[in-house]
Amino acid sequence: MRYSALRILKEGLTGNRGWQPAWREPEPKPEYDIVIIGGGGHGLSTAYYLAKEFGERKVAVLEKGWLGSGNVGRNTTIIRSNYLLEGNQPFYEFSLKLWEGLEQDFNYNAMVSQRGILNLCHSDPQRDAFVRRGNAMRLSGADSVILGPDEVRRMCPYLDHESARFPITGALWQPRGGTVRHDAVAWGYARGADQRGVDIIQNCEVTGFDIRDGRCLGVETAKGPIKARKVAMCVAGSSSRVAALAGMRLPIESHVLQAFVSEGLKPVLPGVITFGAGHFYVSQSDKGGLVFGGDIDGYNTYAQRGNLPVVEDVCEGGMAIMPMIGRARLLRMWGGVMDMSMDGSPFIDRTHVEGLYLNAGWCYGGFKATPASGYCYAHLLATGQSHETARSFRLDRFRLGAMIDEKGVGAQPNLH
Amino acid sequence: MIINHPLLGPRDSAEFVVLGDACLIDRPDGMNATFEELHDYAYVRDNPAGEHRELWYHEQGDRSWLVVTRSTLTHEVIKVDLARDVARARGRSR
Incomplete structure (x- = not known):
């Protein structure tokens, strides 16, 4: 079903009886060409572009919980391409260009708002x-x-x-930077992938890999074994845990990043504002809440909650740059688990196991990368070649001395 | 989080800086180590979900290094030792 203004009018006049679920709930088939582990933003966009741009027909997305239950619904919804280094900036600009055409492309209102x-x-x-x-x-x-x-x-x-x-x-x-309705990104990609034949299987945790003679032949899951020609990990936040099932150790630590939203207020902020002397950034959602955040907590954790010292630090930053924020009452705060990599940049690469691929290490910048991450990962999975904007995101770059260290702080994940 | 400092008693975690996995105590000998050993030491981590031993530096306090054993699932602090004692027990120092 295509969504359009005409459709809304027609359904409105006929009692809204024609709407259907946005995606199916299929049982897993015994075999696929490509199995994607992780039904978050990046996994779903990978599946979408595999089906749409690269003509892959037998693709499954396996999700441990429900769609978009991880970081795609826990971020501060900002999109931008204001990086410095050659390994990063063309990739994020490619992503921003994909954001600009996204809603028309997948026929879903993701509320992409280029407010600057x-x-x-x-x-x-x-x-x-x-x-x-x-x-x-x-x-x-x-x-x-x-x-x-x-x-x-x-x-x-x-x-x-x-x-x-x-x-x-x-x-x-x-x-051209701005904000996007984050949940709608997951839903739009899921719907678009599903329409093109991708099986999205929720409540299906991957419990192991079937690796023989250095080749990945499939995965063990809560719903039984699934064979696959290619298996694609896409579980930022839990990458080390899933990769450990394949016997891998990654250049990643898991950290928590907290975010905050105030009660709804009248429009006051035109776009996204970042403080340059402390770690604080803020935007205003379409509902009116001030959405803001700051630094990661700084210790390894898989708990989706942080501690008070960082809350204090973020609020101090807010008060320093925008004193009127002190009059707003905090409505909610939450935390998301980040793959903090050793140079602050991500990985989109194959692994030492043939047929096993890795998309990980997004630090706290994964949301804005969602379209390009999916596109470039799909490119790698379908063609065997890295996309031209993602060639630097190699897993072996520390071995080669080809780090992409935007901040220049070295192999210290909690400083990136 | 409250860190039970072995010398100073309970201290707020905000007084500390976290370096990372306590495996960093076991630095390979730079004159003899292989490329792989040095690479893994500098860049690769276990990053477990559950009990994790890590190095904390009491920057806003007595500037001692601690080995904090902590759960990365619940933030519960299970054990705190002086890093000096841990390192000596592993034959790192005289």
């Missing part, structure tokens, strides 16, 4: 660094604008511009 992202700077050297970053963005075809203090003041008069410690000296603005 504003990275504030607070000193001259930081402004220089942002100019460099803005130029790097433009080299990949992305948009970037350097704003002076007066322009930032006109755009956001309520920020603390004259702070003695961290005065706002300007900003890097990406008008």
Whole structure:
């Protein structure tokens, strides 16, 4: 069924009796060409692009819980392509371009809203660094604008511009950045994949791999064994646990990132704003809540909740840059488990086991990457070749000395 | 989280900096180690779900290094030792 305004009108006039579930609930078949482990944003978009762009017909997505029960529903919904390094920026710009056409492509309202992202700077050297970053963005075809203090003041008069410690000296603005309704991304990809014949199997935990002579022949699951020519791990947050079932150790630690939302308020923020002197970023959802977050907690954890010291740190950041946030009451807070990799960048690669592939290590930047991650992973699975924008995301890059370390802090996952 | 410091008693986790897996105590000998040993030491981690031994540094306190045994599923702190004692028991120091 295609969704359209005409369809809504027709269903409205006929008692809304024609709507159907957005996807089937099939039982697993004994064999597939490609089995994707993980029914989150990246797994579902991988399945979607495999079916749509690469003509794969026998694909299954196995999900331990329910669709989108992980990080695709636990993030702060921001999309942007404002990276610096050559290994990253073209990939994220490719992702942003896919976001721009996504709703028409998969016929689902994901509320993609390009309201802009504003990275504030607070000193001259930081402004220089942002100019460099803005130029790097433009080299990949992305948009970037350097704003002076007066322009930032006109755009956001309520920020603390004259702070003695961290005065706002300007900003890097990406008008094409913005926010997306995150759950709808999972639902839209699931529906699009399902319509093209992908079996999406929920409540089906993978409990082991069938690996013989260095070749992966399938997976063991809660619903019995499933054979596959290719098996694709796509379980960021739990990558180490699933990879351990295949005897692998990864350059990843699992950490928790907390996020917060205030009660609904009248429109006040035009887009996404990030504080340049502490770790704090904020946007306003379409319901009116201020959605904000900061740094990871910094210790290994698989619990989807954090601790109070980081709550304090985030709120201090908020009060420092946007004092009026102190009048808003906090409605909810939550945590998501992140694959923090050793250089802060992800992996889309094959593994040492033939037929077993890995998509992991998204740190706290996985949501914006959802379309390109799926597209590039599908490209690798279907053609055997890395997509041109994802060639740097190799699993063996530490061996080769080809790290993609945006922050330049080295092999210390909790600092990325 | 409250860390039961062996010398100072219960301390708030905010006083600490976390380095990571306590396996970092077992640094390979740089003069003799193989490429694989050094690579795995620097970049690869077990990252278990459950009990995890990790190095915590009491930066805002007495600046001692601790080995904290903690559950990564519940955040329960199970055991805290001085890293010095752990390292000595493993023959790391004189």
